Amino acid sequence: MNKKLILFSLILVSSLVSCGTVVSSGGPLQQGGITDQEKNPTNNGELEWTDMANGDFNEDRYYRNDLKKLPLPDPYVLTVEENGEEVYYIYGTTDRTGSKTLDCYRTTNFNSFDLYMNIDKQNENSWSKCAARSRFAPEVYKFDDTYYLYYSDVHKNNARRYISVMTSSSPTGPFVEYNNGQDAVFKFNDDLGLDVLDQHVFKDDDGQLYMYYSVYDTEVMQYICGVKLKNPFETEGEHKVLIRPGQLKPTDSIGLEVNKVLSWECYTSFEVAEGPFMIKSPENGLYYLTYSVNHYPNKYYSVCYAYSSSPLGDYTKPYEKNQVWTNLLFGFAGPGQGTVYDQWDGFMSGTAHHCFFKIGDQYMIGYHAHGNRKGGQGASRFFGMDYLFFDNDGVPFTKGPSYSIQPLPEKISGYRNLVEDSTIYYENIKNPDYLFDNFVVEHYNLAQENDREATLLTGKSYLKFKFDKKYTISGIFIYNSAFYDKALTSDIPFISLQNGYTMENCSLNYNYINDNTEFVFPASGYHFDINDEQTDCIVIGFDCDKEYNLNEIVILGCEAWEKRVYYYLLQFYY
Numbered sequence: 409m410n411k412k413l414i415l416f417s418l419i420l421v422s423s424l425v426s427c428g429t430v431v432s433s434g435g436p437l438q439q440g441g442i443t444d445q446e447k448n449p450t451n452n453g454e455l456e457w458t459d460m461a462n463g464d465f466n467e468d469r470y471y472r473n474d475l476k477k478l479p480l481p482d483p484y485v486l487t488v489e490e491n492g493e494e495v496y497y498i499y500g501t502t503d504r505t506g507s508k509t510l511d512c513y514r515t516t517n518f519n520s521f522d523l524y525m526n527i528d529k530q531n532e533n534s535w536s537k538c539a540a541r542s543r544f545a546p547e548v549y550k551f552d553d554t555y556y557l558y559y560s561d562v563h564k565n566n567a568r569r570y571i572s573v574m575t576s577s578s579p580t581g582p583f584v585e586y587n588n589g590q591d592a593v594f595k596f597n598d599d600l601g602l603d604v605l606d607q608h609v610f611k612d613d614d615g616q617l618y619m620y621y622s623v624y625d626t627e628v629m630q631y632i633c634g635v636k637l638k639n640p641f642e643t644e645g646e647h648k649v650l651i652r653p654g655q656l657k658p659t660d661s662i663g664l665e666v667n668k669v670l671s672w673e674c675y676t677s678f679e680v681a682e683g684p685f686m687i688k689s690p691e692n693g694l695y696y697l698t699y700s701v702n703h704y705p706n707k708y709y710s711v712c713y714a715y716s717s718s719p720l721g722d723y724t725k726p727y728e729k730n731q732v733w734t735n736l737l738f739g740f741a742g743p744g745q746g747t748v749y750d751q752w753d754g755f756m757s758g759t760a761h762h763c764f765f766k767i768g769d770q771y772m773i774g775y776h777a778h779g780n781r782k783g784g785q786g787a788s789r790f791f792g793m794d795y796l797f798f799d800n801d802g803v804p805f806t807k808g809p810s811y812s813i814q815p816l817p818e819k820i821s822g823y824r825n826l827v828e829d830s831t832i833y834y835e836n837i838k839n840p841d842y843l844f845d846n847f848v849v850e851h852y853n854l855a856q857e858n859d860r861e862a863t864l865l866t867g868k869s870y871l872k873f874k875f876d877k878k879y880t881i882s883g884i885f886i887y888n889s890a891f892y893d894k895a896l897t898s899d900i901p902f903i904s905l906q907n908g909y910t911m912e913n914c915s916l917n918y919n920y921i922n923d924n925t926e927f928v929f930p931a932s933g934y935h936f937d938i939n940d941e942q943t944d945c946i947v948i949g950f951d952c953d954k955e956y957n958l959n960e961i962v963i964l965g966c967e968a969w970e971k972r973v974y975y976y977l978l979q980f981y982y
Contacts, residue, residue: 434827434844441833442872446947449904457911458937465813466937467519469821469882469964471793472813473756473777478513478521478791479503481704481776482545482606482683485765485793488579494768494819497579498791499557500776501544510546510559512580517820518793527581528557528574531589536561536572545606545683545761548579556640557583560605563592569603570595571621573641586641593641597623606761609637610686610719618719619643620650620684620697629653629679632699634720648720653679653701656725670725672733672741673701675708683761686719687771692802695719698737700760707757707783710739711775713804731855738762738773738794738806741851751927756792756809757783764796768819771796773806794931797846807848807960810931812920815883815964823882823964826875830963833872838863840871848959849890850930861889861957864896869950873963878944881905883964886948888916888933889957892926896956900934906945911936933959942968 480500513521546559557574570592574583597604603624617637632651638644654668683700702708714723762775778787794808818824889895900914920932
C-alpha cells in the first residue's frame, strides 16, 4: 500500500475523531447512583500506571514548563500547516546574541525543538545598524503566501526605537528588510518625539488589520496605543491611546497625575503597560486587549486585560472596589494583600509578555518567565505555555502559570478530556460542578477566585464517571486545592476503572507542596499516566478525616476504536 495514502488515512482518521476540545464543563451531574459494589471494587491484576510527579514523563502525552529548554523572551507562536500536520514556530528576543539578531524554534510537540539561528538578514546599510542595536519582540504573520516579521529596533541616527517589517517566503527566513532597510517602516512616533516598541498586528474577521504598540515615555510611563493599518506597511487614520497603567480609562488623568485605582498595575517605580496582544472572544464577540504590567525584570510582571466592542474602541478594565487584581489574566498577583503573594517566590516569576495561539481547536497562552524563579534584574527568561479558556460569559481565563506536568492538547497527543462525555455521579461532595469548569484556583486571596473549589466532606466521598461506550484511558489529573490548609495530602483509597483493574492507595507526591512557606504549586496534584486501558466507567473513592478541597479533575482518553484503527494503519505505514 502507498505510504502517502497510509499517511493521508492516518491524518483523516485523526481529524474525524478529534471533534472535542477541553473548553466546556463536564457532563450532567447526579447525586447518588453509585452502587456498593462500585464503592468496593475488585482488583484482578496489576495496572500499569505512573505517578508523573517523579522524574521523566511521556512526552507524547504531556509537557512541563521546566524553564530550561527555550531561552526566549517576548515569545510569539505561529501555527503553520505542513504536509497535513500542524507545526509551531516560536519567535522571540534573542538573548543568545544580546538582542542583535532573531532566532526561531520549530516544534511539533512542545517538548523537543529545532533552532533556526539568525533568521533575519540585515542590509549592510540598514537603518538599525548601530552598536546599541536592540532588536526585540518579533511577531510573524502569514498574509497570502508571504510571511511578515514585525519587530522593534533602535535607529542608528538618533537611538530612538521604531517598528519595522521584514518579509520572507518561509517561516524560518531568511527575512529581508522591507525597502532594502533604507529606513524603519513605521516612523509615526516622530510626531510624538517618543519611542515605540512591542508591536502586535491583529487581523479581524473582516480582514481589516490593526496594530497595537507600546509608547515609551521616559518621564511618565509606558502606555498602549492602537491604529488601523491600510496594508501591512502603512497606517491609516488616528492613533488612539487605549491603555494607561493604573487608570480605569486613559482619559482619567494626564501625565504624572496618575489615578492609581488599579494600583496592582503600578508596583514598579516606572509605570509600564507593554507587550499588547488582541484576542476576540469566540463566545461573546468582544475584543480583549491584553498587556503586561510592572516591567519585565520584576517578579510581579503579569498580564492584565481590558475589553471593548470594537478593535479601537473605549476599553473597560474590570474593577470592583476593595478588590485587587480584578483585571488579572495571568501571573504573580502580588505583593501585599496577604502573604500568599510572596509565597510564589521560587515557583514562577515574571510570567508575562505573552501571546495567544491555537493547538488544534484549543487556545493557549505562550509567555516568558524568569529562569531563576525568583526574578530580579538580569534574570534569564524562558518560554512557557498554558491553557486558555472562555467562561460562560465569553471572558478569557487561564489554567496557569503551571510548573507541574500538564496534558498536551488533543491535536498533539490524540487524547482529550473525557469528563465532558460522561454522566457524573457524586456522594458527599459540596459544589462538585467546580471540579469540571476548567477553572483552577491559583490566587486564593483574590475574591474572584477563592470560592471556586469543590469540597470533599468528612468521611467517604465518591465520584463516578459513566460513559455511553468504551473509551481508551491514558491519564487522570486530580488538581489539588490552592489553599494550603485545605489541600488533600492523604492517599486516595482507590481509582477503579471498573474493568477488573484498580489503582489503590494513590499517594500525593510532595514535590509541589512547600511546607515551609505553606504554599501549594498551582495546577498540581495527583497526576497519573495510564497504559491505555479500556473502560466505560471510572469510580474514584476518597476517605477524609476532615473537609478538603479539590480544584479540577481531568480524565484523558479517546474512543477505543480510534486507537485500534490508528495502530492498524501505523503498522502498514512503517
